[in-house]
Amino acid sequence: MTNLSVLYDxxxxxxxxxxxxxxxxxxxxxGLLLWVTINALNDKNQLDAEKWDPFVTDSRVWSTYLWPxxxxxxxxxxxxxxxxxxxxxxxxxxxLSDHWWIRRxxxxxxxxxxxxxVLLLMLFANEAYFQWSDVxxxxxxxxxxxxxxxxxxxxxxxxxxxxGVKSLxxxxxxxxxxxxxxxxxxxxTILLPQAVTVMLPAxxxxxxxxxxxxxxxxxxxxxxxxxxxxxxxxxxxxxxIAAYAVAAAIFIVLNFLLTSFASWLEKKIRRGKxxxxxxxxxxxxGLEPTAPSSMTxxxxxxxxx
Amino acid sequence: xxDFLDLERYDLFGVFWTTIQLTVYSAIGSxxxxxxxxxxxxxxxxxxxxxxxxxxxxxxxxxxxxxxVFCSLGLNQTLGVTMFTDGDPEPTNFRLAVLGFIVYTATFxxxxxxxxxxxxxxxxxxxxxxIGLPFTQVLGTIxxxxxxxxxxxxxxxxxxxxxxxxxxxxxxxxxxxxxLMKEMIENEAQTIPIALVFAxxxxxxxxxxxxxxxxxxxxxxxxx
Numbered sequence: 001m002t003n004l005s006v007l008y009d010x011x012x013x014x015x016x017x018x019x020x021x022x023x024x025x026x027x028x029x030x031g032l033l034l035w036v037t038i039n040a041l042n043d044k045n046q047l048d049a050e051k052w053d054p055f056v057t058d059s060r061v062w063s064t065y066l067w068p069x070x071x072x073x074x075x076x077x078x079x080x081x082x083x084x085x086x087x088x089x090x091x092x093x094x095x096l097s098d099h100w101w102i103r104r105x106x107x108x109x110x111x112x113x114x115x116x117x118v119l120l121l122m123l124f125a126n127e128a129y130f131q132w133s134d135v136x137x138x139x140x141x142x143x144x145x146x147x148x149x150x151x152x153x154x155x156x157x158x159x160x161x162x163x164g165v166k167s168l169x170x171x172x173x174x175x176x177x178x179x180x181x182x183x184x185x186x187x188x189t190i191l192l193p194q195a196v197t198v199m200l201p202a203x204x205x206x207x208x209x210x211x212x213x214x215x216x217x218x219x220x221x222x223x224x225x226x227x228x229x230x231x232x233x234x235x236x237x238x239x240x241i242a243a244y245a246v247a248a249a250i251f252i253v254l255n256f257l258l259t260s261f262a263s264w265l266e267k268k269i270r271r272g273k274x275x276x277x278x279x280x281x282x283x284x285x286g287l288e289p290t291a292p293s294s295m296t297x298x299x300x301x302x303x304x305x
Numbered sequence: 306x307x308d309f310l311d312l313e314r315y316d317l318f319g320v321f322w323t324t325i326q327l328t329v330y331s332a333i334g335s336x337x338x339x340x341x342x343x344x345x346x347x348x349x350x351x352x353x354x355x356x357x358x359x360x361x362x363x364x365x366x367x368x369x370x371x372x373x374v375f376c377s378l379g380l381n382q383t384l385g386v387t388m389f390t391d392g393d394p395e396p397t398n399f400r401l402a403v404l405g406f407i408v409y410t411a412t413f414x415x416x417x418x419x420x421x422x423x424x425x426x427x428x429x430x431x432x433x434x435x436i437g438l439p440f441t442q443v444l445g446t447i448x449x450x451x452x453x454x455x456x457x458x459x460x461x462x463x464x465x466x467x468x469x470x471x472x473x474x475x476x477x478x479x480x481x482x483x484x485l486m487k488e489m490i491e492n493e494a495q496t497i498p499i500a501l502v503f504a505x506x507x508x509x510x511x512x513x514x515x516x517x518x519x520x521x522x523x524x525x526x527x528x529x
Contacts, residue, residue, distance in 0.1 A: 007422065007448060008349045009434060015349070023352045030356065040384055115508045117469035119483045124500045127490045212368035219370050219476040220487070227371055231378075240383045244375045248367050255366035 041241065051239035055246055061233055069229030070250060076142060076217070076225065077210045080149035085203070087150065088157025093187060095162050106158070113155040118213050119220060121148035126221050141224075145217035149210055156209075160202045164195035201266035208255045208262075215251075226250060310502070320485040321506050327399070327471040327481060328510075331406035332464055338407055339414025346419055357415065365412040369473050372409050376401040377477035394478075402474035406467065413463045421456030422448070454525040461518030465511050482506060 011019060041047050054061045094106030113121070126144035129135045135143050168191055176186040218228035230247035234240045310317070345357035364372070380386040381401055388400035425448050433447040472483035486503045490496050 007347055007430065007444065009440075011349060019350050022348075023350045026350065026353050026356070044384055046383065111512075112504075112508070115469075115511045116504055117472040117483060117507060119472040119475065120486060120500070120503055120507065123483060123487050123490065124496070127496050131496060208366070212366075212370075215368040215370040216473065216476075219374060227368065227374070231374075234378070240378050244371065244379055248371055248375075251368055251371065252363055252366045256362065259366065 046239075046241045051237070051242045054233075054237050054239070055242065058237075061237070065229040065233045066226065066246070066250065069224060069226035070254075072142070072223070072229075073211060073214050073225040076145050076149070076214045076223070077207060079146045080153060080210050080214075081203075081207055083146070084150045084153040084157055087154035089161050089192075091154060091158035092161025092165070093192075095158060096165060096187075098183070110155040110158045113151050114159070116152070118148055118152050119216050121151050122217055122221060124148075125151075141217055141221040144221055145214055145223050148217075149213055152213075153206060153210060156206060157203065160199050160206070161195065164199040164202075165191050167198060168194055197269055197272075200269065201262040204258055204262035204265060208258045211255060211258070212251070315485060315489055316480075317485070317502070317506075320480055320482045321510075323399075323479065323481040324468070324471050324510070327402060327406065327474055327479070328464075328468045330403045331410060331467055331471070334403065334407035335410035335414050335463075335467070336460075339411035340418060342411055342415035343418035343422070346415060347422060361412045361415055364409055365416075367409070369405070369409050369470055370476055373402055373405040373473050373476055376405040380404075395480075398477050398479050399474075402471075402477060402479050406470065406474075410463060410467050410470070413466070414460065417459035417463055418452075418456055420459060421452045424455040425451045451527050454522075454527050457518065457525055458522035461515065461522060464518070465515055468511050468514070469507065 038047070045051075091106050091110055094102050095110065097103045097106070122144055125147040126140065129140050129143050129147075165187075172190055172194065173186055176190040181190070214223070214225050215227040217223035218225040218231075222228065226247055230243045233246075234243035237243070312318075342357045342360065345353040346361070348354055377398060381388075381397060386401075387397050388404065390396045390400065429447055429451065430443055433443040438447070471481060474481050475484035475487065478484070482503055486499065489499050493499060
């Protein structure tokens with residue numbers, strides 16, 4: 001409740017009464033809304049047992065639709081992250097280069113792909129694979145989704161890497177120079193290893209964005225991930241509301257676990273003994289750019305970006 | 306090379322106008338709803354705080370695509386919500402998409418505003434109370450002006466993300482830029498020039514927005 005103290009003083013007797021009244025009013029409004037929603041659902045028979053039962057009684061819902069869909073989602077997300085990480089590292093380090101002919105092209109690539117919607121990249125990648133490659137029709141959506149997510153997230157990760165390296169105390173670089181290390185050596189043996197620990201929470205948060213973005217491929221390209229499989233469930237059992245609610249619940253649990261893991265990592269790193277004195281936090285946000293300004297880059301040693 | 310630009314057949318400016326409209330309506334709506342949520346999230350009433358926290362965590366972790374598709378299939382086709390239209394699919398889908406964007410983007414607006422409020426040092430409010438300012442003045446003249454300045458940069462990022470996110474409306478058939486691009490690259494031969502035209506369109510939309518708002522945020526930043 002640290003955020004309370006800026007805006008509110010500790011409540012006195014009158015404020016306490018007012019807060020209690022507000023709470024009651026709010027519960028009434030919330031209850032009313034809930035009642036309207038339940039009524040609306042009931043009117044259209046969406047709360048009938050037969051709409052929700054298949055998720056418990058019919059194992060095929062899980063074994064043929066939801067579980068394979070979740071696997072596809074996770075496959076695409078992890079493939080994208082694994083390919084995007086090294087690419088992003090290269091681009092991020094490139095943007096920190098002393099040579100303009102390395103720095104500028106990296107700037108252009110990163111800014112270009114960050115400015116584009118992922119859906120545009122997916123549509124283009126899909127068409128490109130269709131026209132200029134013999135990728136099988138079955139796996140083409142997966143290829144397109146992964147390609148688009150790699151292009152977009154590599155540029156986002158490049159910014160995370162850049163911010164991570166820049167957030168390190170400048171003494172690290174000075175010291176490595178002083179003992180005669182070359183620029184490349186400094187980067188590989190001194191800066192990157194420390195930056196990676198700092199960046200880990202932001203990278204995990206980015207995974208949430210990637211997981212959410214895979215659903216675009218499901219709807220627009222026919223990629224068989226969780227959302228499009230939930231759609232199949234809803235057509236087979238004619239339970240649109242139930243199917244989407246369950247799919248949403250799976251996504252929420254998955255992403256909530258990832259977000260919690262990210263903040264746990266962040267706390268652990270912040271408390272850790274080997275803390276280099278810096279932290280990078282990406283916004284865990286859906287289809288959201290982790291732009292440098294949206295990152296909280298704090299450096300206790302005073303070299304904040 | 307650019308002979309695919311058959312503006313009679315493909316309403317290139319029209320779709321980008323739809324994208325802009327989607328962005329503007331959703332931005333206004335999510336700013337309002339997000340501010341209300343942020344107000345609840347920092348309020349001294351536990352139930353409001355709890356509601357806002359649960360709302361933000363649920364909606365933020367749901368894929369936007371799912372929300373948008375649900376607006377169409379769930380709200381409209383199953384529950385018969387028409388969003389005050391006469392059931393004509395075109396305006397209905399547009400409004401449903403705006404509703405979906407507002408519901409989703411408001412969570413990020415809420416988080417941006419909350420983090421802005423958190424950047425104001427507690428000492429500022431304490432000093433204001435110490436010199437005897439009432440609550441309204443503490444908020445109106447000390448805390449909010451500082452918080453507002455700190456919020457511009459994160460809100461700008463939310464706006465840029467929203468502009469790009471409006472492409473998701475294509476999933477429920479709103480005729481915005483990405484849907485036309487899908488149609489064009491399937492019909493026409495020049496895939497790369499078409500893609501570049503649409504990429505250019507989005508860069509025109511987002512890049513100046515980012516530069517301008519970044520400049521504003523820098524100018525307004527509270528020096529500490």
